[in-house]
Amino acid sequence: MSTTASPAAPPTLQPSLDRRRLLAAAGLGGLATAAASGEAYAAPGLDPMDLSFDIVDTQRPRDLVADRFVELRDRFGGRGPRYTVLSPSDQPGRVRRRDGRLEIGGRDPHFTLLRSTTGQRAPYASVVVQVASMSGDDERDRVYAGLVADAGDHVLAWYDAATGRAGIDVSVDGVVTELGSAEAPALTGGFRMAFSLTSSTVVVFVEGGEGLQPLVQARLDDHVDLRRPALLARYRNGFGAESGSGRTELAAVEAGYFGELGLRDPHLVTRADGTPYLRDGKAYLTFTQAGLAFFETAHWGVWTLDLRTFELEQVANLFFRREGLDAVLGDHAGHLVLDERNDRWIVTNSTWGDFSFEGVEINYTTVSTRRDLLSGVHVLRTRRLPLPLADLPSEAVGQWDPHVVRIRGRWYVAFVNARAFFNFYPALARSARGADFDDGLRLVGADADKVETEGTVMQKFGDSWYVLASNGDASPEEIRGQYPVYDLQMDQVGVLDAPHPTNIPWPMVIPVPTRNGRTRWLIVTFNGTQFEEPLLGYGTHGDVVVMEADRTTRGRQFPRR
The missing domain is CATH 2.115.10.20 (Glycosyl hydrolase domain; family 43)
Known part of the structure; x- marks a missing residue:
């Protein structure tokens, strides 16, 4: 996800291209080789x-996922990458690809995480999820993105359409801590939500009227230190959904090294x-x-x-x-x-x-x-x-x-x-x-x-x-x-x-x-x-x-x- 902004552009991750393209002066057009x-x-x-x-x-330049450093890109058409289906609640929803969408749902409460095979060698990562539609449940209606080791160990950004909030959770050995949350725009579909990690700092981004906007910033200090290479090696790019009932549809996911x-x-x-x-x-x-x-x-x-x-x-x-x-x-x-x-x-x-x-x-x-x-x-x-x-x-x-x-x-x-x-x-x-x-x-x-x-x-x-x-x-x-x-x-x-x-x-x-x-x-x-x-x-x-x-x-x- 790459964008370029002029200094006067609003603080958004989707600014318009505005740079001066200068032609070399006469006689200065080429470099000596x-x-x-x-x-x-x-x-x-x-x-x-x-x-x-x-x-x-x-x-x-502003990039949550650096252009040349994408580790996972899935538009959910055809077979696509393989994922391990996990459930922190031991109640996974049904997961299937259909018509360029990934459906996660069921009639009963469900909490589903999809752990990819991809990850980063440094704690500089982003996972961006394109949401086609939320489930519509009026109590719990969340979409997740982040780094996942297993059902009990993960760092996740989330957006909850039922409460109109976004936040960051860390789970260590099954013990979940909410690191922070904030009010978010009311969104039901056709939007993006993103997790970004740089060193020990995590931010959740949710798309509003001016592109992806940061809503919550938190630190992983005293919870998990993903700067340690042996620990980071366990974590993979992941995403998912949680709902009391109904079906969440995702249109795409992209993950890789954080840009700038x-x-x-x-x-x-x-x-x-x-x-x-x-x-x-x-x-x-x-x-x-x-x-x-x-x-x-x-x-x-x-x-x-x-x-x-x-x-x-x-x-x-x-x-x-x-x-x-x-x-x-x-x-x-x-x-x-x-x-x-x-x-x-x-x-x-x-x-x-x-x-x-x-x-x-x-x-x-x-x-x-x-x-x-x-x-x-x-x-x-x-x-x-x-x-x-x-x-x-x-x-x-x-x-x-x-x-x-x-x-x-x-x-x-x-x-x-x-x-x-x-x-x-x-x-x-x-x-x-x-x-x-x-x-x-x-x-x-x-x-x-x-x-x-x-x-x-x-x-x-x-x-x-x-x-x-x-x-x-x-x-x-x-x-x-x-x-x-x-x-x-x-x-x-x-x-x-x-x-x-x-x-x-x-x-x-x-x-x-x-x-x-x-x-x-x-x-x-x-x-x-x-x-x-x-x-x-x-x-x-x-x-x-x-x-x-x-x-x-x-x-x-x-x-x-």
């Missing part, structure tokens, strides 16, 4: 302050030397995909950005198991690097996946390039990256937003260091010449005068490398809303000339090579637009914002590949 050697790079004198950026596109309510923290996928990973006219980026609540409900995915139309498409889901922790988490806000010289991927990210104001670290792993991290679903094991702490101007309580690049035989890691939550500033570490990125990193410098500056990225302009970051709303007034630019000694040399659309947007600059030997410059960032914040709280932002420089520049930033 042929190999070349000894090619001249961009003008040596170019620096980031020579460019001025304006917003050219804003969009908002918003996207933020864009970060280019690069090669080890910083070359953007571009293929078939598209850039590959990682995004933090906003979940159903605060930072711990988000997760990390790989997306492509069409460099002409700016169309976004998710191509991979990345989840993590940290060293010493029995949980699958959605750690995010990091950098994915293709290190071809060493036949590996370098994966670094920030441990926001279980954030509870007790600290954030930068974790990492390396993976053989035989594993395609730009496609499919991956659960990766990570450990802490040994970044310098003692040499920093103040003791850190957290580190996040890593960017890794190899420059002239040394690995550089840009990151954020926090002296307190939330009081943080950018820093830069470097390896010894010939050493690996995780071996003996030493501090190059840090801008400890900053108090709310993050989103560190590195980019090459002309023949020099720079560190870019973003000053948030808590910064002193004279620098608030700026993108500071640093050299590789972490001395600030200027400010990027670009809009600053939210508190701390990332200045993810993309140098795009063109067929006529020039470079087109984009920035991909995000804004702070939330989705249903009164119910879901802060953390569901943002819209993806694309900016373009006022001019192209001579030469290419990196060799053609």
